[in-house]
Amino acid sequence: MGTTFHGPSPWPHITRAIGTRGARYAAIAYLGQDAPDLLPLRAGDLLVVNASKAAIRAHATSPAALAYYVNKGVRVLSSPTLHAKVIVTGRRAVVGSANASENSAFADxxxxxxxxxxxxxxxxxxxxxxxxxxxxxxxFLDDAAREWEIGRAVPIPGVTGRIRDPEAEFLSVPVTRMFVKHAVDYEPSPTEQHVLDERRSRRPATVGPAVKYALESLRLDRASAVRRGGVVVFVSVDDGWVYPPAVVVSDPMKIPRSGGAVLYFLRIRIDLTPLRLTEAERALTDLGHPGSRLRIDHFVRSPSLRTDLLALWDL
Structure with missing residues (x-):
């Protein structure tokens, strides 16, 4: 392999490089909630982070990410003076500037x-x-969760750089990935609930005076074609409702001890209301979609059906 340089978006290369047998050792100063996807560690690995009170209160290191690694059997240590970003396996070393966070994924x-x-x-x-x-x-995790709630997101040099704003628009244009799924109630695990509460603690974005967002979650038993930026339309056949579109705002996050289940976060507009299933089917039939299949989980392949589904809520 030799020595290679990777920038300005090095995380895909880092993730591949550390996917080896044997123990991995990492000293990464700051962890975002999506750190497990970027830095996939396992039982027996060692992770040193800066989970000091200042880093937690500044929302630079996520208690949810810490909890994920601890639950996976990773030994996690906190050093308040750590600013390094290095990883070593039995065969490779990674040295650079990248924190394990979405901020880093979109910074140079x-x-x-x-x-x-x-x-x-x-x-x-x-x-x-x-x-x-x-x-x-x-x-430590309980204390970190309390400090997170006390704190707020504030700039830390080298941590909160230029990133994309996922709240800038509710829907991508055009919507190319849409799913119809049955609405199923389930009780989140403590780890899931903590991550969800963490996301919800952020100040809600607004676009105009009447549009507000809320955060919901989607749990699937296994990884699927659902991706960040996609749209999910939930249908409750038993109750006879079609719920407003929800936008996927996270990559899939593996749920510890779940047999392969994954968790997604969804953004919804609370000013949109559910529609009667029969009325939605009738409206779509009138628009030329007699086989809208709202009562079956599926990927919506038809661009015109995607457009007309969104139009039910004037989107």
Whole structure:
């Protein structure tokens, strides 16, 4: 492999590089809630982060991400002075500027990935010698969750750089990925609920005086074709309702100890109201869609049906 440079979007390269057998050791200062997708660690790995009170209150390190790794069996340590971003496996070392967060995924970060034995040994020694560390356990996580609620998102140099604004528009134009799914009630696990509460704690965005957003979740038993930016229309056949479109605003997040289930976050507009299923079917039939299949889970392939479904709510 040798030594390679990756920027300005290095995370896909980092994720591939550390997908090896054996233990991984990482010292990544700040973790966003989506860190597990970028930095897929497992039981037996070591992760050192900056989960200091200042980092948690600034929303630079997510308690939900910490909880995910702890639940996976990763040993997690917090160092209040950590600012490094390095990872080492038995075969490779990653050295660079990338935090494990969405901010980093959209900032101009860069890393060096190398199989140089001397660099690998040096990175491992650096991680082993990080001092002032505290074990992240259940007590630590409870305290971190409280600090997160007290704090607010504030700029930290090198952390909250230029990122895309997912709230700028409710729908992408055009909508190319839409799903009809049955509405099913379920009780979120404590980890799911914490992540959901964390997201909801952010100040809701507005577009105009009457449009407000809320955050909901979607749990699927396995990974699917649902992707960030897609639209989900929920239907309750038993109750006879079609619910307003929801926009997928996260990548799939694996749920610990769930047998492969994944969690998505959805943004909804609370000013939109459900429609009677029979009325929606009748309206779509009048628009030339007698086989709208609203009573069956499916991917909506027809562009015109997607357009007319959205038009039921004047979207």
């Amino acid at each position: 970060d860069a890393v060096i990935i190398t199989d140089d034995p001397e660099v690998i040994a040096s990175v491992r020694t650096f991680i082993d010698r990080i001092d002032e560390v505290t074990e992240v356990d259940e007590v």
